[in-house]
Every structure is written in C-alpha cells, then in structure tokens.
Amino acid sequence: MVKPIKKRSQKAGLPAGTLVHIGEKKVERATIKIIVYDQESFREIDVEQLETHDDASVGEGTVTWININGIHDKDVIEKIGKLFSLHPLLLEDIMNTDQRPKMEEHEGYLFIVLKMLSSQGVPNLIRDEQITIVFGHSFLISFQESEPDEFEPVREMIKNGRGRIKRMGADYLAYTLMDIVVDNYFIVMENLGEEIEGLETELIKNPKQETLHSIHRLKREMIFIRRSVWPLREVIGDLERRGSVFVQESTSLYLRDIYDHIIHVIDTTETFRDIIAGMIDIYLSSVSNKMNEIMKVLTIIATIFIPLTWIVGIYGMNFEFMPELKARLGYPMVMGVMLVIGILMLFYFKRKKWF
Amino acid sequence: MVKPIKKRSQKAGLPAGTLVHIGEKKVERATIKIIVYDQESFREIDVEQLETHDDASVGEGTVTWININGIHDKDVIEKIGKLFSLHPLLLEDIMNTDQRPKMEEHEGYLFIVLKMLSSQGVPNLIRDEQITIVFGHSFLISFQESEPDEFEPVREMIKNGRGRIKRMGADYLAYTLMDIVVDNYFIVMENLGEEIEGLETELIKNPKQETLHSIHRLKREMIFIRRSVWPLREVIGDLERRGSVFVQESTSLYLRDIYDHIIHVIDTTETFRDIIAGMIDIYLSSVSNKMNEIMKVLTIIATIFIPLTWIVGIYGMNFEFMPELKARLGYPMVMGVMLVIGILMLFYFKRKKWF
Amino acid sequence: MVKPIKKRSQKAGLPAGTLVHIGEKKVERATIKIIVYDQESFREIDVEQLETHDDASVGEGTVTWININGIHDKDVIEKIGKLFSLHPLLLEDIMNTDQRPKMEEHEGYLFIVLKMLSSQGVPNLIRDEQITIVFGHSFLISFQESEPDEFEPVREMIKNGRGRIKRMGADYLAYTLMDIVVDNYFIVMENLGEEIEGLETELIKNPKQETLHSIHRLKREMIFIRRSVWPLREVIGDLERRGSVFVQESTSLYLRDIYDHIIHVIDTTETFRDIIAGMIDIYLSSVSNKMNEIMKVLTIIATIFIPLTWIVGIYGMNFEFMPELKARLGYPMVMGVMLVIGILMLFYFKRKKWF
C-alpha cells in the first residue's frame, strides 16, 4: 500500500541545501541520455561532451535535453547543478522524493516537480515516481527515479521528426513530457474504474469482510492520487494564466489543454470518492440485512416450536389424575392442536412478510 | 448505468492534435445539414456548395449554420476544421466525448462544449451526448454525437420566421441551441423528481434491499448530472459577465436568463442530493426498526414459554417421592399457575409498550 | 410537502420570451389595485385611468403603486408589461413561479423576485408564494400569486400617513414590501422552532418511527427555506453595497437593516439544521438502546431457564438405574440446586448492570 509519508527524519538538523536522498533507491546506477536537436538536426552526445560544449555557440532554436534516470547519486546531481547553475535548494528538492508537485520560476529556468503514477494488477498496486523538469530557453533537464525510461517515445518522436515537436522549443518539450505524465493518470483511473466495477458486482452478489477492506484500500489510493494531482492543477493553471518568459505564446494553448485534462482527472477522483462512499453504505446495509435474515429464521423456528414443546411437556407430566391421558383420542387431538398452532403462526409470519 | 470515465488510454503517447474518436460510435455515417439565412432569406445548401461559396460575399447579418450529426468520422471533422481554420487541439476535443463542458475564445470564433442529457423510463436511464458549438460573427458549426437531430425545431423556427431568431446573429443562434440543452436538463430533473417521489412512497410502505440499490443509483446519477452541469455554469457566467466580441449586447440578457436556469438546475441537484441522503437514513432506520420488531416477537414468545416449559419439565421428573403428583388438584393447579405467569408477563410487555 | 421542482417541461422548445404560467393557479381572476400618493395626497385609481394618465404630468415625489394578485393571466401581464415597457424575458419570469430570488437592474427600473413563506398548523405546512417587485423612480409594480393581499397593511399605512413611508419614494416602498416578506420568515422560523421543541420532548419520552419521519420532513423544509432565503441575501447585499440609481442614500440604511435580518434567518436555518441532525442521532441511539433492552430481557430469561430445563430433563429420563430417583430427598434437593443456580445467575446479571 502507498505510504502517506516518507522517512525524512535523517535530514533534521542539517543545514539547508545539504543533499540527502530521501525515498527508495530504485536503480543501481544513474543513467544519463543527452540529445541536442533543432528543426533540421538531431544528435546524441554524452556527458563529457556536454561539459565542453558551449551553450552560446549553438544556434537559435537548438534544444539540449538531458534525461537522468536515478536520483540517488549525489555526485551526478551536483555536477548537473553546477553545469546549469541550479540553486542548492532545488538540488535538495530533486533528491527528496517526498515532495508535493510544484513550480518555481528562477532566473534562467523554470523548475517543475511532478508525480508519475502507474498501477498494475488486480487489486491495483499504485506506484509513484517523482519527475523533476528544469528548463530554460534552450535546454531541458528531466530527472526520473527509475528505469524504464518513460520518455523514450518522445526521444523517438524527435529522432523521426514526427509531430510538431522538432519545430518548437524547450517549452513544448516540457509540455510533451508533462502530457505523458497526465496521460498516465488516465490509465491509472481507467484501471481503478474497472476494479471499482468489479467490486460493485461482488458487493451485490456476495459481500464479504474482504470486500470492505478492498473498498477501503481503494479509498486510500484515491486520497493518494488526489494528493499527487491536485497541486499539479495549480502548477499548470499558474503557468498558463500568468505565463512566463520561458513559455511561448504558441505553447500556452497546449498548456490549457493539459490543464483541462488535469481538471478531468480531479473530477473523476471526486466521482470515484463519492461512488466508493456509496459502496461502503451498501456494504454496511447488506451486512445488517443479512443479520435480519438470520434473525428471521431464528425467530420463526423458535416461535413455532417453543410453545409446542411446552404443550408436549404438559402431557409428559406424571400427575396421576390427568383425564386426557386416558382418552382414546387424546394423542391425535393434541397433535392436531399443535398442527393448527403451527399453521396459524406461519400465516402470521407470512402476513408480516418475513418470508 | 453511466460510466464515470471513458476509455482514452488508446491516446496515450500520441502527439498532441492527433484525431482519435473517444466514446461510443452512435451513428453509422455522419450527416451534415447546412442552412444560410438572414432577416429576409433562407437557403439550404450542401457541403460542396459550402466549399465554393465565399464568406466575404455574403451580406452583413447573414448566418451560415452547419450542423453535423456523428463525430467519429475523422475526415469530416478535418475537412470542416480546414474550411474554418479551427485549431487541431479543438478538432481533437470535438472527437473526444470524454470532455468537461468548457468555453474557449479563439481568434475568429468561440468554442463551446456542452453535455446534452436525456432520461427515459422508470428506473430512469440517463444518457449523455456531447454537443460542441463553434461560432463566429457570421457562422455557427454544431456537432452532435447521434440522431435524432435535437436542433431540428430551431431550423424549423428559422424557416418559418417564428420568434426573433431570424433578425439576430450567430450569437443568438448559439444561445437558442444552448437553451435547448438546458431545457432538457429540466426535463431530466422532472423525471428524476418523479422517480424520487415513487421511491419515497415505497420507502415508507415496504422498504426492500432493492429500494436501497435504486436510491444509490439515483445518487450516482445525481453525481453525473452535477459533473455535466456545474462547469457549464462557469462557462455561461464567464460569457455573460466578461462579454466577448462575438456576443452582442442584446444577446447578453438572454445569456443571463440561461445562467439563471443553470443555477436553478444546480440548486435542484443539491436539493435532490439532500433528499436522497435523507432517504438512505430512513431506509437504514426502517431496517433496524424491523429488526426490533422481530426481536420483540422472539423475546415475547421465548420469555413466556421457556419458564413454563421448565415448570412442566419439573412434573415430568420421575422421582418416587413427589407428593404433588398424587394430589387430585395437582394438574389443574399447575395449569393455573402457568396461566397466571403467562398473563403477568403479557402485562409486563404491554407496559413496556412492546406491542 | 414542498416540491423541490415544478413542472416546466411544457416550456421546452418555445422561443425565449413566450409567456407561459408555471405553477399552481391559486386564484380565479387577477385583481389589480392601484394607488397614487405623495407627501400630501392619496388616491386610488383603476386600470383604465392608469392607461390615460401621463406619468410626466405627476409632480416630483409622487409614487404610483400597482399591485396585482394572480399572475396566471397572460393578458394582464402583457398589458402591464407594455405600459411600463418591461422586457419580455421579465414578463416570462413573473409568470414562472419556479424562480430563484434574484435582482436585475434594467434601464428605467429594478426587477426583484422574492419568495414569501408562510406556515400553518402542527405539523407545519410550509407554503411559498412568488413575489415580484418592479420599481423605478416614481412607480412600483408588485405581483403576488394569490389572495389574501399580504401588502394591505402597507396600503393602510400610506392612507393613514403612519410612519415615514409617505414622505419617501418608491425605493422605500419597495423596502417596506421586502421587510414584510422577511418578517414572515421570522414567523415561519418561530413556528418551526416550536415544532422542533415538541419533537425533542417526544424524542426523549417515546420515540417512534413517525418521530423520525417528522424530523426528516423538518429537514426537508429547512432545505426548502434555505433555497428561498439564501439567494435573497446576495440580492439585498448587492443592492446595499453597490447601490443603484433607484435607491436613495437614506433608504440604503434600511436595506442594511433588512440585510441583517436575512443573515439572522439564514443563521437560524443553519442552527436548526444542526439541531435536527442531532435529533436524528438521538433517535437512532434510542432505537438501538431499546433493542439492547429487549435483548437483555431475552438473555436473562433464557440464560436462567434453559439450563434449569436441562436439569429437570435429566430426571425425566427413563433409565432403570438412576439411584437419585429413589432417594427420599431427591426432589427437594434438585429444586434447591436449581434455586441456587437461578439466584447466582441473577447476581451475575446484576453485577453486569443488566438491570
């Protein structure tokens, strides 16, 4: 199950800006992929080349995209930080995976933290991964926690020149990456939607204590998703409305599109929450209904047979002077009387709609 | 039942602006109807004519209305898009029926997405259809998902010159279409209101487990309606308050009217939600009341007869020395004692108001 | 019980501005009363005179007040509408009693819709009536749904020259009418308050299933009152804060007073809602308490007598070799043992505080 809080007590007392990795270590070694592209060209380079290459010399419209998978390695993060002169607090944030999605505008670049979500299997296992995107006019650095590289399709798209991505700047690249993150939310929501449907069928057919536990697990996962998506809304909303020097007019429209998607995801989360709340109500009512059924069976049987047992008990008494005992028709008459009583009671329960 | 989310995972990873139809395919072939009208004239044309006809040549006050039923055909959408130079993202939105109602102002036109709702039968089956309206100074394009064409009456109205619609521009036409959508909300609410009343009667007379399921279904439908109507409020509110170059002063008053209607629908949704919540409470309390009734019957019978059975059991014992057994009046006296005990207990339960 | 929605489906598809009466027809014929007054004079005239009389000729400070009881008559409404050149949409609103309270400022007049509430009997029967007030600098038109005329006292007040009403303009008259509406809210709240108190007593003494239904009815009525009063707050608040050309400075203070009253009514509604919610909790807890009582009685009786019945059953067995049966003291000893067991059990239940 998703944890609502990660261990960060190890950081208490350290000076601000100290680099400590908080979270699970998901890959052994950080891998770095760098591509440089403009409308015409596409080139893959490696880190050493990056250090020597001069940012000013590249032409207008050239974008350098550095993607890092694995953020636990302090040295790598520090090196990148120095190269693009990122603020120490930001480097700290990149390595601390217990972050809320946020956006900060700094001199020379925009800094965005997002949460990538994925879910697998039934019951769904929601996993989250922190994505950090830093981009300026001509570069973009993206940090992922683990392999596989979710952004590989984008790199392919650029290589093959599909879509308008090669014609546009780093801001459009940032949009494309964020779009992938948001598209993943839809997939997670779809999976959860299917699980909810399954649980609803189970709920009507044969509700068990485990069903309730599953419903509660879903509820918690919804809380978790909410926490990941809700702040993102503000992030993208701010970016679209207030604009930024790093975002061109033409990209702004795409941001509005992504904003609509996020609102849609949030909307669905709320709807799911309402549905889940209703499922809990149905579960509880089924349980008390079942209790009712049991009580009815008990009451019908007990109410019919307890008085009858008393009657047979009467004629089991050993009094010497009980004239009925000697009567020839005593036995069949008592049996008849009991039959009548039993039938009357059944009628009574029938009228009360007990069965 | 209405689904809270539609399959859109097929879109993940595609470049922005790729046209993919999301949703159910409701008609086989898209049908297109085009009319051109101004205060005096009225003409129906077909698509080929549209391509050749020059927008600039038509006089001031002439409105071209293109209505498309069926949005799954990528070619049709693209053709319309090119003709009126609509942005690719908008075309994408038109084909994706999993949209929230929204309004966007673009250069040359306003873009509005709405949800048409309809309900049929008892229990009500709520169906939704996505309506997209794009309009500029002299044209309006409306997209519907399916037949029958809900806007046919408006076309009739224009043809016959009823109301003020022929004298006014494309903005008033847009208002008229939106008014039809909102009027349909009232019909849906009326139907739901009647179903709620029916359920309330059922609830007081004979609540069953199925009643609860119906109440929960209504609750979910209310959530769904809320989702469709709530954002529309903002859309129309924005349009009315901030105005737009595409909306004339004289139409603004009509928008305020439609805005009032939407608020009214939302208000009613909230009221229904409150009523439904109260119905669930009543249901649960009926169930526990019924349990109480059952327990009372069981307790009355058991409490009277269990001690009496014990008494008859005593005189069924086979001890040799039980003087009562030989007494002449032993039998009638024991019977009398049991009668007294039974009557006393009945009095006790009566005083406790158990029956 | 109050209906949450009125039939308005008959209007669907009609052009905007078509006059259709929506709601119950409460009087047979519309009655119209017209008075003209200024600081010195007071005159009653009838409709024919109104048409011929020239508004311009009347002196400064003269107020013409037209009151219409009954709004189902399309012709009357249209006539008034033409005389004061009211917008068709407003006439439509006047005839549609399924409106939210609202205010609109038009050229030449202010348009205000309110809900008059009244309650009668125990249980309270809340009835609502739509009041529309249209006023300009020198005239006021008020529309009521039914007789009796709630504004008669105001007419008397003007006739007798009591209070400051004759010295002031149409805006003060509007205030006076609204004040009557709001005063009626207080009366309704008082009645409901008394009913709530009665229910609380019932709840503690002898809660029945009907008590719960009454509580839920009150809850629904509270929802209904809320819906009527809440939007009024905004209406008056807007009028007071933003002002209007039709409202003089001296009247503004009176609007603030009425605004305070509305806030007070809303406050009380909220308090009542909270109290009612608490009452439902108490009811449910009483029910489960009662169940507890029943279970206790059952358990005490059954737990004492079931084992005892087993004991007497033992000595009812027909084994040949049961030495106790021949013992002289067998019978009294068994009886003694059973007495002891019974007393021990009573002690146990006493210690458990079961009675």
Next chain:
Amino acid sequence: MVKPIKKRSQKAGLPAGTLVHIGEKKVERATIKIIVYDQESFREIDVEQLETHDDASVGEGTVTWININGIHDKDVIEKIGKLFSLHPLLLEDIMNTDQRPKMEEHEGYLFIVLKMLSSQGVPNLIRDEQITIVFGHSFLISFQESEPDEFEPVREMIKNGRGRIKRMGADYLAYTLMDIVVDNYFIVMENLGEEIEGLETELIKNPKQETLHSIHRLKREMIFIRRSVWPLREVIGDLERRGSVFVQESTSLYLRDIYDHIIHVIDTTETFRDIIAGMIDIYLSSVSNKMNEIMKVLTIIATIFIPLTWIVGIYGMNFEFMPELKARLGYPMVMGVMLVIGILMLFYFKRKKWF
C-alpha cells in the same frame, strides 16, 4: 437550554424604527451610571446634569461614559437616543436582544453589538446578554440587559487611575469593555472544557443514555457560542484592518490583540466540536459493544444447553424397546457424553475469543 430563536413575531407589520423590546425582561428598572473623566479628573454625574451639560465646553480628551443596565424601558432608550441623536433603527436594535454581533459606522459614532456569555454549574448553563456599545470622539454609551454591572471593574480602574485607560480616549474605553466580553468567552470555554473532560471519563467507565443527552446538549451549546462569537471576528477584524476615524492609531494594536483572542476562542470551539463528535462515536460503539456482550452470553448458554436438553429428552421418551434404558451404565454414560459435549463447546468459544 439556550433557545435558537426569540419571539419577534410581535414586530411583524410595524413600521421600521418602532421601538419594541424583544427578549426576556431581566431587571425591573433600568439603572444609569454616568462618569466624566480625563487624564487628571474623574466625576460621577446623573442624568439630569447630562442634559444640561454642554459637550463642546468640555476640554479635549475628556470622555463621558454612560452605562445603562436594563433595555426594556422605551422611554430611557428614546431619551438617550435624542440626546446623542442616534438613528431610530439603532434604537430598535438596542432593544431587540435577538441580534447578531455587528458593527456599523455612522456619522458621529460607531455602533457595536456584542454578546456577553456566562456559564454556571455542572451541567453548564450558558446564558447570554446583549451588550451594545456606541462611541464617538468624546463619549461612550454602553447598554447591558441586566444587573450585575459587568463593567464596574473598569469604572474602578478609571477612578483609581490604574493602567493606561485614563490617558486614552473613548476608543480605548470601548476596547476595554470588549476585552471584558472576550475574557468571559475564555471562562465559558474553560468551564465547558472541564465538563467535556468529565463526560469523557464517564463515557469510558459507564456510558448511559443520559451521557448521550449531555453530549448533545454540549453540542448545541457549542453551536450557540459559535453563533455569538463568529460574527464578532468579522466586526473586530474590520475595525482593525480598515480603521475608523473614531479609533486612534495607538488603540489599533489593542484591537489586533482582541482579534487574536477571538480567533483563539473560535479555534477552541471548533476543537470542542470535533471532540464532541468523537465522543458520540465512542458512545455508539460502546452501546453496540454491550449488545455484543449480551449476545455472547446468550449464545454460549443456549448453544451448550439446547443440544443437551435434546439428549435428555431422548431418554425421556416412552418407547418400550429402548435397550439403553435397561443398561446398567446407561445413566452415567449419557451424563459423561453430555459433559464432553459441554466442554468441547466451551473450548470452541474460547478459541473464538468469546470470553
């Protein structure tokens, strides 16, 4: 118990500004105390002197404080109103104790309505009293509903020249009076806090139906306090932020202090509400726990002895051919079998953790 609404129906239909006392008459006769002071001097005068004394003749910095205990006397209120030319609507408000706390700025004075709260005994009896404060540059009039005079300590303080009150103006005097009102809120909260603690202990030790009633009474009192304090927050907040010509810069800081206190009281109310809600949950869970206990006892006894009774019943049958009955060890063997069954069942219940 505190009433959520006071009788004000007697006012319906009266012209605005008519003086009617609404609320309980708490003192027989209104008593009036007047003091005039500045930095050096202190003088008590009586009402007759007040009328003759000329406001203009008094030096800069002189403050006249008129305190009235008892507000039901229309003549007294009217006299004061005329002397300081207060608006008729304000006089109406002073006499109507069913007011929300509020502040109004008029020409020449500020008008503030507050609620003084006090609580006594366990269970706490919350009483409220309406305090009205009217002050201008050189005077302050305070209205209380009843004796004893809560502001006597302030008069003493002025007489003895303690604190900075004598050096400062009427605004600081107003602050001091409001501070006393707010200090009383803390005392009420403390008392309620103690009662809550007592109830919590009772809840864990021995919850009874009465405990629930007490909790609900507390809940209602919390609603009542909320209603009295919440609007005050806005009143003081407005005064501090927007300032007023009647409030000097130096007093503003003290208003901020009082504002913090009000926020603190509101905060505590919310906390208490949360705690009370939790207490209700615990109560309900205790009740259902108790039911469980009872059911367990019943089930253990019944489940053990009902089968055993059947067994002894078998050997009570009168068949001629029952070989066991003649067996020498029949009786002890049956007893042994029953013992074994009983013990096995006890083990079963033990394993199920039923006792």
Next chain:
Amino acid sequence: MVKPIKKRSQKAGLPAGTLVHIGEKKVERATIKIIVYDQESFREIDVEQLETHDDASVGEGTVTWININGIHDKDVIEKIGKLFSLHPLLLEDIMNTDQRPKMEEHEGYLFIVLKMLSSQGVPNLIRDEQITIVFGHSFLISFQESEPDEFEPVREMIKNGRGRIKRMGADYLAYTLMDIVVDNYFIVMENLGEEIEGLETELIKNPKQETLHSIHRLKREMIFIRRSVWPLREVIGDLERRGSVFVQESTSLYLRDIYDHIIHVIDTTETFRDIIAGMIDIYLSSVSNKMNEIMKVLTIIATIFIPLTWIVGIYGMNFEFMPELKARLGYPMVMGVMLVIGILMLFYFKRKKWF
C-alpha cells in the same frame, strides 16, 4: 492527552499589558545564552555585557542572538523587553503559552510565535512548546519554554562556521530556527504514521474496544497538530509573499522552501485524518461482523435442536393410546427422522453460506 485549552481565567479583568505566565512551569530558572557573530568573528557574552554594549558601535552584518529558556520569570521578560523596547502586549504574548502561531510586524522588529511539537513512545505522547522569535536587522531574541535547548545545534553550526549561516543576517538565523521547528513536525508525523500502521494491523487481526480508543486519541492529536501548524502556513506565506524590510531577498527563497514543508505537513495531517476516519469505519464494521458470526452460531444450533427437542417431547408424553410407543422400530425410526431433519437443515444453512 493534549488539552484543548489552558487556564487563562486568572487574567480576566486585568488591564491590557499585565504580565502573567499562562501555562505549565517547565523549568525552575530561566537560562539565557547570548552570542554575537559576524562573518569572521564569534563571541559569547552574558547579560550584563549586553546592557552596556552599544548596538550602534557593532559593525554592519553583526548579529546578536539572545536565547531564553524559561518564560515564567516576569522580571527577565521585562528586562529584555525594556532593552529592545518591545511593546507590552508582546511581552504579555510571550508569557502566555496559550497562543496561536502568528506574525506581527512592528517598528524595528518582526514578532513570530510558533509551536514546537515533539512526540515520544507508543502510544505517542505529543507535547508542545511555545517558541517566540523576535528579530530586527541586527538582533534576534528567541524564547523557549523549557530545557533542553533545541537550538543548540544552530549555535554549534555558527561557532564552527558550517553552512552559509555566518555569512547571512538575523533573518537567515530566524529561518534556521523555524526550519528546526518544522523539521520536528516531520518527525512527529513519522511517529504517528508508524503508530497508525500498527493500529491498522491490530484492526484487521483482532479489533478491541481499546483499539477504538487509540484511534480516537490519534484523531484528537491530529486536531491538535492541525491547530499548531495551520496558522503557521499563513504566517510564513505572508512573510514570503509580501516580504518585509527585515527579510532580505536572498532569504526569501528559503522561506518558500519552509512554506512548502509546512504545506506538506498539513497535507499529511489531512491524509492521516482521512485514514483514521476509514479505520473507525472498519472497526465498526468488524464489530457488526462479529455480531453476525455470533448470531449465526446461535441460530444454527437453536434452529436444529429446538424442533428435535419437540419431537422427543412428543414421545415423552404419557398418553395411554400411542401405538408408536409399542412398535419395535419406533425408537430407531424416530432417531432416523431426527437425523434426516438435522442434515437437511445443515444443507439449508450451507446453501445460505452461513458457514
């Protein structure tokens, strides 16, 4: 358990600005530590020196930090107050530990009140301590309630010249202190998170009445933490957004970082509240599930054996004419019939999924 309100009734009626210690006295004597540092130097001085040392003589960039542990000593607080000319109301606030976190900007200094939280053991014992920070351009005074001194590590850091703290001003020192407070919130949240996990396991394995009490205790602690952290958000948010003359541009970024942390803590509190609410639901459902189990056992046993007991009772009757009694196979046949009935019933319960 944490108290929602502290005794402050002793203050009622005292003039504003009177110094009274409210809260628990946590140390015997106040200890004061003073350090003076700039980029190069570091000096510890004691109180006497402080009085003689002239603030103006120290160079630009020199910071004097006075830390006081223990705030119950009126004389100490007054002395410090006089030295740095703090307003009497602030001194009052410093000594009153029943404060909400807040910030006030005064001439010459900023005044900040915070709550330090700590938790120990399982179940967690949350303790709070009020921290007051007053700082201007070249000095900072911090007040703590008790030993140990939580700020000792900062003093060490300054002494050893670690981090950037020595290079920066009093505002950065204030940030560092607040950062320590906020870091402690994370530790508290971690501890609570662990306790919640423990309770969840207990809840699924073996829920007891005590589990519910623990859950409710956690809920109350969450309320308490919320109260401490929520207002802090506003404090830091204000400081960061609006800025202040006492906060340099370079520090502002660090405040944003701390602001993010606070939001994160609040977020986690909300998540915990949701989780706790879910746990209560699960508890209640487990209890009613258990009841169901008990009822099933009772019903199965009673329903099988009550009719069988009636049958054996029949053949225990003493009628003279009961032919079955004489039949050779009477006994085994009755036994057979009862066996069949018992098995049929078991099948019935099996099909109903009762076991």
